[in-house]
Amino acid sequence: MSRIAYFGPSGTFTEQAARVLARGRELVAVETIPAALTAVRKGETDLACVPVENSVEGPVTATLDGLAEDTPLVAVAEALLPVHFTVLTRGGTDPVRTVASHPHALAQVRHWLEHNLPDAEPVVASSTAAAAVGVRDGRYDAAVTAPVAVETYPLHVFADGVADVPDARTRFLLLGPPGPLPEPTGADRTSIVAAAANRTGALAELLGELASRGINLTRLDARPLKGNYGYYRFFLDFEGHLSEARVGNALAALRRRCEVRFLGSHPRADGVRATVAAAATDEDFAAASRWVDAVRSGELA
Ligand SMILES: O=C(O)C(=O)C[C@]1(C(=O)O)C=C[C@@H](O)C=C1
Incomplete structure (x- = not known):
């Protein structure tokens, strides 16, 4: 049976996302995002499921850096989960002195903690579920977890429905080695x-290649090129599928200008259909290239 390595341990938001995307595949928990990517790169699993961005805290940098480096991986599907938290303790009357979680989770409950556990010291854990393990084992007093974590770690529910920003969401990717692309859906x-390149206008030129082909950008993140201070890589997400003319054409234009790594074309979890600007449909591109062919062959001028 094919297998998915997910950012665990059991009880993370990522496990929930992996269940949404599993389609009968076996789920294998690993402790970190790099470990999930390594599992698929080494062929230990067929796919990996990791978080990529949160609507409150932004990009999951371990995922972005892991995708830019090492052998290429490609996203074949995504899941979008609503994010609100449960705070778990061991119960009892002891004061809560430490509250642990993944940094993205702590950032999403900062105000709640200030008002409800002002004396508790926030402690970074490798994931929300790892924080619950730490509470169970007596290392922390409280954990900010996914609501499902209490099923795996039967601790005391100190609070639930906790979120500074209502309607927060995290997007997750299902990643595999390069292969046939998922079918386009619109x-x-x-x-x-x-x-x-590090020169005036270089980023504007890249964005211009998308804009001039009527492609709507959905995310832009910069990450430093670690060993090269002041230099960056740009992560671009945009509407459309590589099989569509405007997208293929734009990608070729970007490739002429700089190094590009393709990270996938897959259906959006929110089902939002691509907006295609005037004169940018596949038929517009096909008609224009038929016209160029006719001019080249001397049939038209
Ligand atoms: O620790 C988890 O449960 C995760 O799946 C990670 C993660 C994240 O990286 O943003 C996922 C969703 C929430 O936003 C908080 C933490």
């Missing part, structure tokens, strides 16, 4: 990493 997302 509501797809394409992702790339581009190493724009």
Whole structure:
């Protein structure tokens, strides 16, 4: 049976996302995002499920850096989960002195903690579920977890429905080695990493290649090129599928300008259909190239 390595341990939001995307595949928990990517790169699992961005805290940098480096991986599907938290303790009357969680989770409950556990010291754990393990084992007094964590770790529910920002969401990717792309649906997302040159206008030129082909950008993140201070990679997500003319054409234009790593074309979890600007449909591109062919062959001028 094919297997998915997910960012665990059991009880994380990522496990929930992996269940949404599993389609009968076996789920294998690993402790970190790099470990999930390594499992699929080494062929220990067929796919990996990891978080990529949160509507409150932004990009999950371990995922972005892990996708830009090492052998290429490609997203084949995504899941979008609503995010609100449960705070778990061991119960009893002891004061809560430490509250642990993943940094993204702590950032999403900062105000709640200030008002409800002002004396508790926030402690970073590798994941929300790892924080619950720490509470169970007596290392922390409280954990900010996914609501499902209490099923795996039967601790005391100190509070639930905790979120500074209502309607927060995290998006997760299902990643595999490069292979045939998922079929286009009309509501797809394409992702790339581009190493724009460090000179005036280089990023604007890349974005211009998308804009001039009527492609709507959905995310832009910069990550430093670690060993090279002041240099960045740009992560671009945009509407559309590589099989569509405007997207293929734009990708070729970007590739002429700089190094590009393709990170996948797959259906969007929210089902939002691509907006295609005037004169940017596949038929517009096909008609224009028929016209160029006719001019080249001397049939038209
Ligand atoms: O620790 C988890 O449960 C995760 O799946 C990670 C993660 C994240 O990386 O943002 C996922 C969703 C929430 O936003 C908080 C934490």
